[in-house]
Amino acid sequence: MSHPEECTLCRSSNTRRVQSFDTAPIVERWRELYEVEIASEFALLKQFELWTCGDCGLQFFLPASICGSSAVYERLDRFSWYYLPQKWEHWQALADIRGFRPVLEIGCGFGDFIELARTKAGIVVDGLEQNLQAIQTARGRGIVLKASSLEEMVDSSRAKYGAMCSFHGLEHMARPGEFLRQCCELLAPGGRLILGLPSADSFLRLESNILDLPPHHMSRWPLRTIQFLPHLFPLRLLRLAVEPLAEIHVSGYVDAHCRRIARKLFPLANHPALKTRLKKFLLRTGFRKFLKGMTVYVVFERT
Ligand SMILES: [Zn+2]
Structure with missing residues (x-):
């Protein structure tokens, strides 16, 4: 190659x-x-x-x-940290889908966002999921998801949706451009495309994380790439926000920064006792809310 x-x-x-x-x-x-x-x-x-x-x-x-x-x-799926219920970006999206119908979530895991939208906002969200085990788990909670792909829906549902959401989906796809093109075909003009994905400008940039590689992740998205999407697709950027550092990412954030400082500047920065103190400080004081976390949340309007 x-x-x-x-x-x-x-x-x-x-x-x-x-x-x-x-x-x-x-x-x-x-x-x-x-x-x-x-x-x-x-x-x-x-x-x-x-x-x-x-x-x-x-x-x-x-x-x-x-x-x-x-x-x-x-x-x-069997790891409780993998499909985290109640993600920060789910709460952001609740406000941004209000008044836009129908809503489709692509890659909805166990249906946590669908459940949140129903119980907290009274909004019905349809869901697509490829993982059959996740579909079964969702069914056990009374949430019915479709196993079909976006590609299969394009012919029958063109310009149908008022809003489409994909949380942590794009970075897993071999052809994200094709996915976004299909989303634009399914969205009605004026409809909203809502994406949540890991930012390549976050602490993930500092060192190679095993889950940020294939077969898990197939791409990395700097903020400038997300801002560039309206040049490629019929979309207008309405909102871009970066998640405050999440509790579950404090450990990875501190480890990555300390290892980097130790390599470049000051070897003692990677001392376990120092890192433990820093992690405790960030978890106890709420100071983490002032630090940039992993996920970028973005809302586009279909033009
Ligand atoms: Zn390119």
Whole structure:
């Protein structure tokens, strides 16, 4: 893959390879950390690559074939931290979908946002989900989700939706540009597209996180890429907000910053006692609300 590869978002060939990754240590790390076997996700591939686009700024992984199958997500489901109920971005979206009908959430996991919208705002949200185990769990809670893909819906439901939401979906897709194009076809003019995703400008940029790589994540989104979307799709940016540092991310935030300071400046910064103190301080005082967290929340209007 030495010639420029097409950007998976804007299809530009103004791209360059940033880094190659060996698959073997990644497979091993998943076994150690999660007891999850992902070797089959890479098939016989020994390496994959990270590319960046000079036009839209997206960072994307290739080849597309290493995008995680639903089996990966079914195995991650058993961790309580994986599908966190009541995310910050869910509360943001509640206000932004009010008055826009019908609403569709794509990739709704166990249906937590659907439940929140119903109980807190009296808003009915339809849901799509590819993970069959998650569909079953949602059904047990009385939430009926559809297993169909967006692609299947485009013909029958063109310009149907008043609002569409995708929380932590884009970064998992091999072809996010195709997904956004389909969202625009399904949205009625004036409708809202609401996205929540990890910001590549957050503390995630400081070091490589195993879940920020394939087969889990297929792309990384700097804020400038999100702001560039209206140049590629019939969308107008209405709102962009970054989550305050979440309780669950305090540990990762402190570890990443301290390791970086230790590498560049001051080796003692990575001392375990110092990090424990910092984490306790951030968790106890509420100071974390003044720090930038991982998720970026964005609202677009379909033009
Ligand atoms: Zn691009």
